[in-house]
Amino acid sequence: MKAMGFYKTGGPEVLQAVDVPDPMPGSSEITIRVDYTSINNLDVLMRSGGTKINFNLPHIPGSDISGRIELAGSEVKDFGVGERVVVNPVYGCGNCRQCKTGNEVICREWKVPGMHIWGSYGEVVKIPAATVIRPPKAFSPEELGCMPLCLSVSWRALHTVANAKEGEAVAIRGASGNAGIFAVLLAKAMGLKVIALTRSPQKKEKLLKIGADHVIDSEDEGRAASKEVLELTGGEGVDIVVDPLGSTLDDSIAMLKPKGRVVVFGTTAGTESTISIKNFYWKSASIFGVHNANKKELAEALEFAERKGIKPIIASKMKIKEAEQAHRLFSQSSQFGKILMKHEW
Ligand SMILES: [Zn+2]
Incomplete structure (x- = not known):
């Protein structure tokens, strides 16, 4: 698959097109074909090496994920291939007391796509099926690319x-x-x-x-x-x-x-x-x-936003291949709202 990633940390110029093998889902995982993502501070921290966590290179940032399920593992029953989903930007081990009570945000092994694993600057993201929800109908795929985190x-x-x-x-x-x-x-x-x-x-x-x-x-x-x-x-x-x-x-x-x-x-x-x-x-x-939110809270927040007519503010629409320019724009802090990136190459 194609992705915008980096082989070394640094300024926006380290972001480049990389070609890596398509991720394959494990039995309880899915892969998502990403339509839209947007820039968060976390992407910039990862790119610049400011997070102090260990990760492999090349790294692919991106924590907001809007797309459709492409492949589903054998144990995935609740979602089907082709369904539109939105991903909660944090997930846990799935087995500990916190995860089993819907509190994955304080699981000792919490992970964030784009931080601990490859994220949505790639065409396809692999993620546990337990971390996705069906979004309310009120929001377009573009809007959903700006909302989760x-x-x-x-x-x-x-x-x-x-x-x-x-x-x-x-x-x-x-x-x-x-x-x-x-x-x-x-x-x-x-x-x-x-x-x-x-x-x-x-x-x-x-x-x-x-x-x-x-x-x-x-x-x-x-x-x-x-x-x-x-x-x-x-x-x-x-x-x-x-x-x-x-x-x-x-x-x-x-x-x-x-x-x-x-x-x-x-x-x-x-x-x-x-x-x-x-x-x-x-x-x-x-x-x-507060460092992230549980999946239940993302669902609640989207439902509340739908009921109250809240829409994300989108400041700029760019293509994922323009990630370097998008990061430059983000660092100027002149925009009011999210910088959306479409997966178009
Ligand atoms: Zn856990």
Whole structure:
């Protein structure tokens, strides 16, 4: 099969067309002929060598997978060849207590396509059948290529972990990023008061348009956004902070109300943070970590998105053979929404 992969880590230029043998499914696996994928931060981390995990070369990135089943192993009963499916971007061993209770995201052996195994920059992906779902009819194959990873993580953060309730206030950091946009769309549809934080003033109007009630457009890791959030909320703060930036944790705690919760699901601004313990425990605050979502949560999130009319924002449509240019565009951070790539050679 053809794929866009790399033999060494580095800049976007290391991405090149590679020809590798078609993957063959094991008895409980399927292969999927990929129609669409989209760029996530993880793809860039893998390409640049920033993940600190071991993987074989050539590597094929890509964690968002929209396509049809091409081959199914002998034990696969629930899905048939030719069916359109969408893949949850994490799966577990399938045998441990966590996997058996639908909590594969904290299986000790969790794996992500495009990270631990070859991903959707290849024409065909091999994956355990247990990791796919039938998508709701409301979404096109293109849209599904943009949704799984960022939608499901934002859903897990707001719904499962923070247990967001209608009427609560949420501050969304990195709101103009891939996951941030989904978090804004979901939070608004959940009936939350949404304060979007971004460091891109040119994206303010777009964030207001998709549902943010307020936008603070001067977010910077070195600057206290909490001061502005507290001013905006009459000194009260917010119930929830969604934080994909990581190193901003102390400032995120500072913008919380008493009993507030911070959900960290990324380290795009840095992996270290020193926090004021006093600030944290005097507020009876909670800090949660989220790195991916369970298949059940992807299904819930897609169903919620269908019911509420939420669609992904697609900023650019490119071909998979243009992956190098697509990664360059992604690194400029000038786009608002996902960069979709079609499997066209
Ligand atoms: Zn497991």
